[in-house]
Amino acid sequence: MTPIVVSIKDLTKTYASGLQALKTINLDIRKGEIFALLGPNGAGKTTLISIICGIVTPSSGEVYADGHEIRRDYRLARSKIGLVPQELTTDRFETVWATTTFSRGLFGKKPNKDYVERVLRDLTLWDKRNAQLQTLSGGMKRRVMIAKALSHEPTILFLDEPTAGVDVELRRDMWELVRRLRDNGVTIILTTHYIDEAEEMADRIGVINRGELILVEDKAKLIKKLGKKQMTLVLQEPMAKIPPELGEWHLSLNDGGHELVYTFDTNAERTGVPSLLRRVADLGIHFRDLNTEQSSLEDIFVSLVSDRGKAAA
Amino acid sequence: MSEWIAFNRHSIWAIYKFEMARAWRTLTQSIVTPVITTSLYFVVFGSAIGSRMKEIDGVPYGAFIVPGLIMLSLFTQSIFNGSFGIYFPKFVGTIYELLSAPISYLEIVIAYVGAAATKSIILGLLILITASFFVPIKILHPGFMIAFLVLIATTFSLFGFILGVWAQGFEQLQMIPMLIITPLTFLGGSFYSIDMLPAPWRTIALFNPVVYLISGFRWSFYETADVAVEISLAATLGFFLACLLVVSWIFKTGYRLKS
Ligand SMILES: Nc1ncnc2c1ncn2[C@@H]1O[C@H](COP(=O)(O)OP(=O)(O)OP(=O)(O)O)[C@@H](O)[C@H]1O
Ligand SMILES: [Mg+2]
Numbered sequence: 001m002t003p004i005v006v007s008i009k010d011l012t013k014t015y016a017s018g019l020q021a022l023k024t025i026n027l028d029i030r031k032g033e034i035f036a037l038l039g040p041n042g043a044g045k046t047t048l049i050s051i052i053c054g055i056v057t058p059s060s061g062e063v064y065a066d067g068h069e070i071r072r073d074y075r076l077a078r079s080k081i082g083l084v085p086q087e088l089t090t091d092r093f094e095t096v097w098a099t100t101t102f103s104r105g106l107f108g109k110k111p112n113k114d115y116v117e118r119v120l121r122d123l124t125l126w127d128k129r130n131a132q133l134q135t136l137s138g139g140m141k142r143r144v145m146i147a148k149a150l151s152h153e154p155t156i157l158f159l160d161e162p163t164a165g166v167d168v169e170l171r172r173d174m175w176e177l178v179r180r181l182r183d184n185g186v187t188i189i190l191t192t193h194y195i196d197e198a199e200e201m202a203d204r205i206g207v208i209n210r211g212e213l214i215l216v217e218d219k220a221k222l223i224k225k226l227g228k229k230q231m232t233l234v235l236q237e238p239m240a241k242i243p244p245e246l247g248e249w250h251l252s253l254n255d256g257g258h259e260l261v262y263t264f265d266t267n268a269e270r271t272g273v274p275s276l277l278r279r280v281a282d283l284g285i286h287f288r289d290l291n292t293e294q295s296s297l298e299d300i301f302v303s304l305v306s307d308r309g310k311a312a313a
Numbered sequence: 314m315s316e317w318i319a320f321n322r323h324s325i326w327a328i329y330k331f332e333m334a335r336a337w338r339t340l341t342q343s344i345v346t347p348v349i350t351t352s353l354y355f356v357v358f359g360s361a362i363g364s365r366m367k368e369i370d371g372v373p374y375g376a377f378i379v380p381g382l383i384m385l386s387l388f389t390q391s392i393f394n395g396s397f398g399i400y401f402p403k404f405v406g407t408i409y410e411l412l413s414a415p416i417s418y419l420e421i422v423i424a425y426v427g428a429a430a431t432k433s434i435i436l437g438l439l440i441l442i443t444a445s446f447f448v449p450i451k452i453l454h455p456g457f458m459i460a461f462l463v464l465i466a467t468t469f470s471l472f473g474f475i476l477g478v479w480a481q482g483f484e485q486l487q488m489i490p491m492l493i494i495t496p497l498t499f500l501g502g503s504f505y506s507i508d509m510l511p512a513p514w515r516t517i518a519l520f521n522p523v524v525y526l527i528s529g530f531r532w533s534f535y536e537t538a539d540v541a542v543e544i545s546l547a548a549t550l551g552f553f554l555a556c557l558l559v560v561s562w563i564f565k566t567g568y569r570l571k572s
Binding site for chain 2: 015016053054055056057074075076077078079081083085087089090091092093098102103104105106107108109110148
C-alpha cells in the first residue's frame with residue numbers, strides 16, 4: 001500500500017455569499033502519484049486547492065499534508081506544499097531571479113543559489129534570469145510561476161490548470177516536466193479541463209462537479225472501461241432470439257430485435273469481429289448497416305456530469 | 314506556542330528585503346521628492362516668511378517648524394509605505410503566495426511594517442539633515458527624539474497596513490491620508506504653537522491626536538511643548554496599541570485577506 005500524502009476529511013466550503021462551493025469532500029492522495037482533478041467551470045477545483053494551500057478558509061473538515069493538519073500545523077504543512085495558481089499573477093518589475101529567490105526565502109528556506117539555478121535551468125528560464133517579468137511571454141510567465149512554486153523544494157505540488165492558454169508544444173513540455181518532477185518523488189495534483197491531458201498524465205483521476213467528488217478511479221481501470229467498443233448490426237429482418245451458433249460472442253438484441261450488439265475489448269489480441277461477421281454471413285443473416293462506437297473518457301465525463309446536473313435540478 | 318518559538322526569520326527577511334529593494338528602485342519617488350519638497354518649505358517658510366516672524370518660545374521660526382515638517386512627512390510616508398506594501402500584492406494577486414507561505418500573521422506584520430517604518434525613518438533623518446543646511450537645529454534629547462521617530466513611524470506604518478488591507482481601490486488608499494492626516498497635521502501645530510491660537514480653538518485643538526505627537530517630538534528638540542511630554546508619549550503609545558489591536562483582529566478573522 002502506498003502511503004497517503006494528502007488526506008482530505010469531510011471538507012466543506014460555503015463562501016460568504018452563501019454559495020456552497022464544496023459539499024463534504026473526502027479524498028486521499030497517494031505519495032508520488034499524479035492526480036488529475038477534472039471538472040467543468042465552477043466545479044470547485046480551485047476552491048479545493050486554495051483551501052489546502054491556506055488561501056481560503058474551510059467551513060468545516062480537516063486536511064492533512066504529509067501528516068500535518070493544514071490549520072493547526074500550518075507551518076509544517078505549508079512548507080511541504082508548492083502552488084502554481086490558475087491566474088498568472090506576477091510582479092511586473094521584478095526579475096526572474098529576484099522573484100524566485102524571494103519565494104524561496106518567503107517559505108523559510110536558506111538561500112541556495114545552486115538549487116535555484118537548477119530549477120531555472122530545468123524550466124529553460126536560465127537565460128532569462130535577469131529579465132523583468134513584464135518582458136516575458138505568457139508561457140514563460142507560467143514557467144516562472146512553476147519555478148517560484150518549486151523554489152522551496154516542496155514534496156507536494158499543486159498545478160491549477162497548468163496548460164490553460166498554452167500552445168501544443170509547450171503543453172508537451174509541461175507534461176514532460178511534470179513527469180520528471182514525479183520521478184524525483186514529488187506528488188502532483190493538477191486540475192484540467194482537458195480530458196486528454198488527464199488521460200495522458202494522470203495515475204488517478206478524480207471528477208468534481210458542483211462541489212461534489214463524483215468519481216475517483218485509477219486511470220488504468222478507467223481506460224479498461226473505455227477500451228470497450230460496441231459493434232451494432234442493423235438487421236433487415238427483426239430477430240426473436242439469438243441463434244445458438246452465435247453463442248460464443250455473447251451478443252445482445254436491441255431495438256425490438258432489429259439490432260444485434262457485440263461488445264468487445266479493443267485491447268484484446270483477437271477482437272472476434274471478423275469471425276463473427278463470417279458466421280453471420282454463413283447463417284444467412286442479412287444486415288442493412290453496421291456501426292461501431294467507443295465510449296471515451298469524455299463520454300463518461302459528460303454523462304456523469306449531466307446525470308448529476310439533472311438529479312440536482 | 315510553537316508559533317512563538319519557531320520564529321521564521323528567513324521569511325521575514327525575504328519580505329523586508331523585497332520591500333526595501335522596491336523603495337530603492339523607486340528612489341526618486343520615495344526619497345528625492347520629499348527632500349525637494351522640504352527644501353521648498355524652507356525657502357518659503359524658513360526664509361521668506363520666517364524672517365518676518367518672531368521667535369516662538371525662544372526658538373527661531375525656521376528651526377521651530379523642523380520637527381513639525383519631519384512629522385508631516387513621517388505620517389504621510391509611513392501610511393503610504395505601510396498601505397502600499399500590502400495593498401499592491403492584493404491588487405495584482407501575488408498575495409496568494411504570502412497566504413500560502415509557512416509564515417505567521419505576526420511575522421507578516423513585522424516584515425511589512427518594519428520595512429515601511431525603516432523607509433520613513435530614513436526619510437525623516439534625511440529631512441532633518443536637509444533642514445540643518447537652512448536653519449540652526451538643536452536636539453536637546455536625542456534619545457527621546459529617536460524614540461518618538463521610531464514609535465511614530467511604526468504606528469503610522471501599522472495604521473497604513475490596516476488601510477492597505479481595508480482598501481478596495483487606489484482612491485480609498487489615497488483618500489484617508491489626504492482627507493484626514495494632512496488636515497490634522499496642518500491643524501496640529503506643525504507650523505505654529507497651539508498657544509498662538511485664539512481661545513476656543515486652542516481647546517478644540519487638544520482633541521486633535523496629532524498635536525500630542527508633534528508636541529512631544531518638538532520637545533525632544535527644544536524642550537518647548539504644547540502639552541506635557543509624558544502625555545505625548547502616552548498618547549503615542551495608546552495609538553500604537555490601538556493599531557496593534559485592529560491588526561490582530563484583522564488576522565484573527567481573515568478580514569479582506571481570505572474568503
Ligand atoms: N471568493 C469567492 N467568493 C464567492 N464565491 C466564490 C469565490 N471563489 C469562487 N467562488 C464560487 O465557487 C464556485 C467554485 O469556484 P472554483 O473557482 O473553485 O471553480 P473551478 O472548478 O476552479 O472553476 P474553473 O474551472 O472555472 O477554474 C463557483 O461557483 C465560484 O463562483
Ligand atoms: Mg479554477
